[in-house]
Amino acid sequence: MSNNTKLHHNEPLIRLSKKTALPVWKAWAIRLGAFLFAVLFCAVIILILTGSNPIEVYRMMFSGSFGTSRKFWNMLQSLAMLLIVSVAVTPAFKMRFWNIGAEGQVLAGALGTAAVMIYCGGKLPAAVVYPLMVVTAVVCGMIWAVIPAIFKALYNTNETLFTLMMNYVATQLVAYLIVFWEKPKGSNVVGTINNPYGDGDWFPAVFGQKSFISIAVVLAITIAMFVYLKYSKHGYEISVVGESENTARYIGINVKKVILRTMLLSGAICGIAGLLLVAGTSSQTISTATAGGRGFTAIMVSWLAKFNPIEMILTSFILVFFERGAGEISSELSQSFASILTGIVLFCIIGSEFFINYKINFRKRHKEDKGGEAA
Amino acid sequence: MEERVPAVELKGVCKRFGRIVANNNVNMSMYRGEILAVLGENGSGKTTLMNMISGIYFPDEGEVFVDGREVSIRSPKDAYELGIGMIHQHYKLVEIFSAAENIVLGVDADGRFDLKSETVRIRSICEKFGFSIDLSKKIYEMSVSEKQTVEIVKALYKGAEILILDEPTAVLTPQETKKLFSVLRAMKADGKCVVIITHKLNEVMEISDRVAVLRKGESVGSVETAETDMNALTQMMVGKQVILNIERPAPNNSVDRLFVKDLTCLNPEGFKVVDNVSFTAKSGEILGIAGIAGSGQRELLESIAGLQKIHAGEILYTNPSNGQTENLRNKTPMQIRNLGVRLSFVPEDRLGMGLVGNMDIIDNMMLRSYRKGKGVFLQRKPPKTLAERIIEELEVVTPDAKTPVRRLSGGNVQKVLVGREIASAPKVLMVAYPVRGLDINSSYMIYGLLNEQKRNGTCVIFVGEDLDVLLALCDRIVVLADGKVSGLVDARSATKDEIGLLMTKHGGSEEDEQ
Known part of the structure; x- marks a missing residue:
């Protein structure tokens, strides 16, 4: 029989077992530890691969965000733009609706804004044009978001593919409209859309900062989203639908309605992001790259923060910090080297979740002394 | 029989999951030619312990000996060797494959594998132990009992000498259980070591030679079945004297509350899962629903709760406040509630439907009440009071009301769910398998709660699997077979065998003693 084989295995060298929930501070200590480890590890990589002084490299990266007041405000502006898109995708993600079409929804909002700026700017009073920009941006974002949602609710189509394809439609639409909007003719770029009501900028400077309004709007939306998800009835419904559609049905939540409503909200915020990107940044133009990949990076920001809008301020800061730092060291090293560093840091932070949830057991060595009595 | 070497011996085995200790310092031996019952309440660590023998888990501490030699079982493959x-x-079979x-x-064979010759070998195993099974039948066409047979034959085919069965009778009818037991006896006679995990005392008494009792993850000891009785075993299992009688108050002024008339529901493939079902449920009584798992119980309850599309028939509800009759057919759960129909439903799948596992107890209380109160914001105060x-x-x-319910044990999860459902003072309370996975004390608490609802004049509909409990608790029992009502019996006079026969009435496969 099979049991007289020479089966005498050793205990496995490494085993995993699940941990009970850690206190919040311990979890954060592990994350911080992972970050510090990443910083040290990156230092070793820098030293080995480039021979540069890692401290010097870090100093340069740091100065990318904090070097001067202008860099600091630019960093805040980038942070705000990434944050608002992250906040926008969050309610959908919390509902387990994998909206990877934020890129297209932002672009749709940007397109709507640019159209109002180009066609109505100067022809209608400012008091009409500004609200019209907001409404158009919001409606465009909503349309782009709600189309996949309708198909999901009615026919249970795959929202991941659908939202992804909507991105290409939005990009091509912008490419098409550039033909009409290009300035100067033949340049194939829209160029700066000047503000006909003042001396150039569409958003007035507050405290001497042009980006102040954008940043304030994003902050307000972030806090509002936090409150909405945590304390409102809608937010509760989103959580229930996300956790279990069966439970939602069981307690009488209209799942289709929640899907549509949430995607409309998601799209509306993406639309506002489009508005801020076109009218709120210094370039004041639109191109196929206006969304700039934020629709995808936002997914990472949102997941890293576990769908908590307040924590997203931190996670989007980490990403923006490295992006700006990368720009700073690209003259010395290279742009892709900074990407390597970003990758290492993200890997460590995400990987640390493993140590928060699991414990590693190594093989124990007490076997020998107990073995005697067994036989 | 002097100085027998145990087929499997456990010494000081421990297993922890985080802070939860599933097994602590367990010692146990099992021998060839013997049927050992591992008895313990739900959550006492029976399955975890057996999983360590079969290679699913690895013990944190302690030693496992097979035939006197220390072994280290790291995977189910090791266990099979x-x-x-x-x-x-939960059977682990490929639905679209045949039994053979x-x-x-998963058998490692060199060269060309010949299914035909292997089938002959399988058939000889079946004959030896008295299994009756069609080897070419696909799994998805099989009843639960047939699937179980496939699992057992599979284990024997792979050369298992030590067979562990986890709650094998939970889903079987009394007749199928008898058949299983005769097979187990044949395996014992063949010199195999048979272990059954169970919490049903009458089965322990009937089938086992020896009983090993676990309590709260620790081994309490083992006794020869012949030298013990059910009361002594319960005391070992629970740690204190328990009265095993389920109370059954007489129905008080029962009136007809819910009429199910010619109800038919289809599953997504268009088959009738509830087929022309009619019955009346009365206030102040507990109406039992018995049947083999998957005979339409779930769909029946879901259609009353408004969660299932009704193909034909109606569900009429007499509103006790105004005496009016409402038709619940094809209304949404919300509409049913808005009509003033108080319908509470403890579904089978507690964490998948009745509760949200990742939410804490307070937020789970809120599932029923979150719409209350004006404005767009939630009111967490009333659910918090209710939770406490x-x-x-x-x-x-x-630990507290802020703990996610998935971290609670099965019994506590059920208490939270039933507690919430009862809190809304239902007029009709439907419960499906409310004590599945619960320990004895929690089970009796749930029976007590249902009886309390009955005394309050609630119409209780109880879908159960344990016929002993159904017969002790209910007033009347509707038996379902293949989605049809195969009988309505008075629980005070009916017998288990009678219900068992009704359960398989439409199944076609009548068993006979071999």
Whole structure:
């Protein structure tokens, strides 16, 4: 029989077992530890691969965000733009609706804004044009978001593919409209859309900062989203639908309605992001790259923060910090080297979740002394 | 029989999951030619312990000996090489494969594999132990009992000498159980070591030679079945004297409350899962619903709760406040509630439907009440009070009301769910398998709660699997077979065998003693 084989295995060298929930501070200590480890590890990589002084490299990266007041405000502006898109995708993600079409929804909002700026700017009073920009941006974002949602609710189509394809439609639409909007003719770029009501900028400077309004709007939306998800009835419904559609049905939540409503909200915020990107940044133009990949990076920001809008301020800061730092060291090293560093840091932070949830057991060595009595 | 070497011996085995200690310092031996019952309440660590023998888990501490030699079982494959096979509660079969294909699956064979000659071998195993099974039948066409047979044959085919069966009778009818037991006896006679995990005392008395009792993850000891009785075993299992009688108050002024008339529901494939079902449920009584798992119980309850599309027939409800009759057919759960129909439903799938596992107790209380109150914001105060009340009154073991319910044990999860459903003072309370996975004390608490609802004049509909409990608790029992009502019996006079026969009435496969 099979049991007289020479089966005498050793205990496995490494085993995993699940941990009970850690206190919040311990979890954060592990994350911080992972970050510090990443910083040290990156230092070793820098030293080995480039021979540069890692401290010097870090100093340069740091100065990318904090070097001067202008860099600091630019960093805040980038942070705000990434944050608002992250906040926008969050309610959908919390509902387990994998909206990877934020890129297209932002672009749709940007397109709507640019159209109002180009066609109505100067022809209608400012008091009409500004609200019209907001409404158009919001409606465009909503349309782009709600189309996949309708198909999901009615026919249970795959929202991941659908939202992804909507991105290409939005990009091509912008490419098409550039033909009409290009300035100067033949340049194939829209160029700066000047503000006909003042001396150039569409958003007035507050405290001497042009980006102040954008940043304030994003902050307000972030806090509002936090409150909405945590304390409102809608937010509760989103959580229930996300956790279990069966439970939602069981307690009488209209799942289709929640899907549509949430995607409309998601799209509306993406639309506002489009508005801020076109009218709120210094370039004041639109191109196929206006969304700039934020629709995808936002997914990472949102997941890293576990769908908590307040924590997203931190996670989007980490990403923006490295992006700006990368720009700073690209003259010395290279742009892709900074990407390597970003990758290492993200890997460590995400990987640390493993140590928060699991414990590693190594093989124990007490076997020998107990073995005697067994036989 | 002097100085027998145990087929499997456990010494000081421990297993922890985080802070939860599933097994602590367990010692146990099992021998060839013997049927050992591993007895313990739900959550006492029986399955975890057996999973360590069958290679699913690895013990944190302690030693495992097979035939006197210390072994280290790191995977189910290791277990099979040692001749250990386990039949899990949830069968692990490929639905679209035939019985024979499932049985040979995973066998390492050199050269060309000949299913035909292997089938002959499988058939000889079947004959030897008295299994009756069609080897070419596909799994998805099989009844639960047939699937179980496939699992057992598979284990034997792979050379298992030590067979562990996890709650094998939970889903069987009394007749199928008898058949299983005769097979187990044949395996014992063949010199195999048979272990059954169970919490049913009458089965322990009937089938086992020896009983090993676990309590709260620790081994309490083992006794020869012949030298003990059910009361002594209960005391070992629970740690204190328990009265095993379920109370059954007489129905008080029963009036007809819910009429189900010619109800038919289709599943997505268009088959009738509820077929022309009619019955009346009365206030102040407990109406039992018996049947083999998957005979339409779930769909029946879901259609009353408004969760299932009704193909034909109606459900009429007499509103006790105004005496009016409402038709619940094809209304949404919300509409049913808005009509003033108080329908509470403890579904089978507690964490998948009745509760949200990742939410804490307070937020789970809110599932029923979150719409209350004006404005767009949630009111967490009333659900918090309710949560605290339920934790106290139903003795829910939890660190606090902010603990996610998935971290609670099965019994406590059920207390939270039933507590919430009862809190809304239902007129009709439907419960499906409310004590599945619960320990004895929690089970009796749930029976008590249902009886309390009955005394309050609630119409209780109880879908159960344990016929002993159904017969002791209910007033009348509707028996379902293949989605049809095969009988309506008075629970005070009916017998288990009678119901068992009704359960398989439409199944076609009448068993006979071999």
